[in-house]
Amino acid sequence: MTPLLEVRELSVAYGAIEAVRNVSFSVELGQIVCLIGANGAGKTTILRTISGLLRPRAGDILFEGASIAKLPAHEILSRGIAQSPEGRRIFARMTVAENLLLGAYARRDNEVDADMQRVFTLFPVLGERRHQKAGLFSGGEQQMLAIGRAMMSKPRLLMLDEPSMGLSPIMTQRIFDTISELQSQGTTILLVEQNALAALALADRGYVIDLGQSTLEGSGHDLLADQRVRAAYLGEA
Numbered sequence: 457m458t459p460l461l462e463v464r465e466l467s468v469a470y471g472a473i474e475a476v477r478n479v480s481f482s483v484e485l486g487q488i489v490c491l492i493g494a495n496g497a498g499k500t501t502i503l504r505t506i507s508g509l510l511r512p513r514a515g516d517i518l519f520e521g522a523s524i525a526k527l528p529a530h531e532i533l534s535r536g537i538a539q540s541p542e543g544r545r546i547f548a549r550m551t552v553a554e555n556l557l558l559g560a561y562a563r564r565d566n567e568v569d570a571d572m573q574r575v576f577t578l579f580p581v582l583g584e585r586r587h588q589k590a591g592l593f594s595g596g597e598q599q600m601l602a603i604g605r606a607m608m609s610k611p612r613l614l615m616l617d618e619p620s621m622g623l624s625p626i627m628t629q630r631i632f633d634t635i636s637e638l639q640s641q642g643t644t645i646l647l648v649e650q651n652a653l654a655a656l657a658l659a660d661r662g663y664v665i666d667l668g669q670s671t672l673e674g675s676g677h678d679l680l681a682d683q684r685v686r687a688a689y690l691g692e693a
């Protein structure tokens with residue numbers, strides 16, 4: 457079967473700095489795939505390149521079997537890839553509902569209201585506070601809003617960049633539970649996380665990115681048991 461997303465020998469550079477080198481991985485329909493790795497390893501760069509915000513220096517990115525590496529970002533979004541960015545980047549002066557509607561701007565169908573209800577079912581606090589300005593929200597609530605906004609484009613592939621960053625343990629657990637629930641509702645997810653333990657516990661497949669390269673891969677379960685992963689990312693000697 458053709459994978460939903462296939463990243464082939466991808467290299468990305470910022471001028472002379474090569475941030476990603478020869479990385480390959482794939483995401484099958486319905487899976488949660490996670491990229492783990494230290495700060496600055498290149499994970500965000502990979503997501504931004506898939507979204508069309510950066511261009512590959514070499515390699516290719518295929519979505520449903522067709523190359524998207526040269527497409528503009530809005531075209532990639534309308535093909536069904538949405539990203540919830542690191543640091544959330546919600547619009548603080550806009551209300552919850554307005555932020556969510558922005559996520560749906562490229563859609564031409566009439567199910568937008570129903571999908572907003574779906575976001576409110578997943579995150580009731582967003583429904584209760586739909587008319588409030590998003591800037592007043594806590595970090596966890598803003599993270600819910602960023603995920604909700606990405607869901608509003610009805611993506612076939614949802615990419616989440618560090619969804620647990622800066623959140624309390626309870627809120628982190630809520631976000632990971634939501635990621636599982638989204639998968640069970642049929643969304644395919646590419647997850648970037650520094651919280652390797654929680655991410656691998658959830659993932660069907662994981663890739664370790666180190667200094668711009670993919671150094672290890674396996675099922676989430678196998679990587680969790682791997683001594684090298686445990687030593688590097690879970691702080692075990």
Ligand code: ATP
Pocket residue numbers: 470473475493494495496497498499500501502542
């Ligand atoms: P983090 O979790 O800290 O975001 P990451 O694994 O997502 O880390 P990237 O943000 O992709 O890593 O960064 C990869 C490398 O590219 C780092 O060395 C970083 O300093 C460099 N880099 C990132 N953005 C830029 C930029 N706009 N210009 C120059 N170098 C950059």
